[in-house]
Amino acid sequence: MLVEREGDLARVVERAARADALAVDVEANGLFAYRARLCTVQLAFREGDGVAVAVVDALRAPVAPLAPLLGAAGPPKVLHDLTFDARMLAEAGAPLAGARDTSVAARMLGRAATGLAALVSAELGVKLDKQLQQHDWGRRPLADAxxxxxxxxxxxxxxxxxxxxxxxxxxxxxxxxxxxCAYKLATALGPPRDPRPAYARIKGAQALAPEGRAILRRLVLAREAAAEEADLPAFKIVAGEVLLELAQRRPARADDVRAVRGAAAGRAGSLVAAWLRAIEQGRDDGDVPEDERALFAQPRPSRREIAVRRAMETRIAAWRRAEAKARQVDEQVVLPGHCAQDLVEIALAGGRAGGGAVADAIARIPGLGARRLARYGAALAALVTAAMASEPPAAAV
Structure with missing residues (x-):
């Protein structure tokens, strides 16, 4: 059923709240708008001898009334690759809780293909039509297909x-x-992993001199302004690598801008003057704002840090591989990659602190979980301790 009115949505919520589980998916228009807007929320739940499906038009009905259903008080939720869905629902006032992710389960089971269509085909023998995967879901009305x-x-x-x-x-x-699944949901609802401004995330920005990064910053700001005015994603205006090349070349004439491939192509064709203004502004700035300069002053790791990191990564990989083989499970079951990275950081921090409370630090690793801690806590502490002992001898004076 298509739900376009708040009253109809309330009735769906009442029915779905009695279900034993609730399938959830969302669609947005992030490929077609400057700021992605939640366009639809799809729900499926067992009802009687069948399955009820509701498609909520989020552009016509508020989504916030779904909050009790999608939150901790509602039935267990099932999604596939929940990160984007969780963020969009939270922004709309209906944050998720108690969610299971079929992509996580598939990865933990060692499935080579973890996309929804591949899994549904392999596990259920059903072929899904994914022709509308890149569709603009902001368009209305919604057709039957x-x-x-x-x-x-x-x-x-x-x-x-x-x-x-x-x-x-x-x-x-x-x-x-x-x-x-719980870790993935918590991460999705938490702060972004990379809080740097957009210009600092462009590959190659770290290698620019102060004036070059100031120019890149101004170019990215100009692109953002153009994207917002056109209501398009910034990447559809011009690619980041094109702006990087402009920051490197620093052209002063329109013809020189046009000589940079992509700088005046397509939608960027009308922005040559904007690029020139941004370059001039960046030259006048001389550098990025003072509070952003630390982003470009990352210290080089010491010989000890490099040695500990390599030793830790090697030990973790070997241990995890052997344990997974012994248990006949996927390596991610033994220790997810994000937990392995946290172990490396514990080894480095432990060395700087002269040892520290390694066991306590391991117990606080997000996503490790009580079962892994009970089973592997001592082994992980031994791995960290061994890696901390990998410090190379001091250089002769």
Whole structure:
């Protein structure tokens, strides 16, 4: 059913709240707008002998009334690759809680292909039509073919979740799957992993001299202004690598700007003057604002840090590989990659602090979980201690 009015949404929420589980998916228009807008929320839940599917038009009905259903008080939620969905729903006033992610389960089960279509085909024998995967979901009205596509994205999530959960129980890895789902949701709802401004995230920006990075900053600001005015994603105005080349070359004439491939192509064709103004402003600035200069002053790692990092990464990889083989599970079940990186940082910090409370630090690793801590805590502490002992001898004076 298509839900376009708040009253109809309230009735769907009332029905879905009685379900044993709720499949959730969302669509937005991030490929077609400067700021992505939540366009639809799809829900599926078992009701009687069948499955009810609701497509909520988020451009016509407020999504916030879904909050009790999608929050901790509602039934368990099932999504596929929940990160984007969780962020969009939270921004709309309906944050997720108690969610399971079929992409996480598939990865923990060692599946080579973890996309929804591949999993539904492999586990359920159903072929999903993904022709509208790059569709502009901000367009209205929604056609019948679009509604069928939206419904299909949630219709098979609950049986897929059940099948993957069955495989997880057979391997005895339910706790690890649940822990990783919780970690992924917490990460999605937390602050961004890379808080740097957009210009500082462009590959190659770190190598620019002060004036060059000031120019790049102004160019990116000019691109943002153009993207906002056109209501398009910034990358559809001009690519970041093109702006980097402009910052490196610093052209002073329109013809020189046009000589940079992509700088005056397509939508950027009318922005040559804007690029020249940005370059001139960057020259006048001389450098980026003082509070952003630290982003370009990352200290070089010491010989000890390099040695500890390499030793730790080697030890973790070997230990994880051996343990996974012994248990006949995927390596991510033994230790997710993000936990391995945190272990490396603990080894480095422990060395700087003269040892420190390694066990306590390991216990606080996000996403490690009580089961892994009980099973592997001592082994992980031994890995850290061994890596900390890898400091090279001091250089002769």
């Amino acid at each position: 679009e509604l069928r596509y939206l419904a299909d994205d949630v219709l098979h999530l609950l049986p897929l979740d059940a099948r993957l959960a069955e495989h997880g129980r057979a391997l005895g890895i339910e706790d690890e799957i649940a822990e990783e």
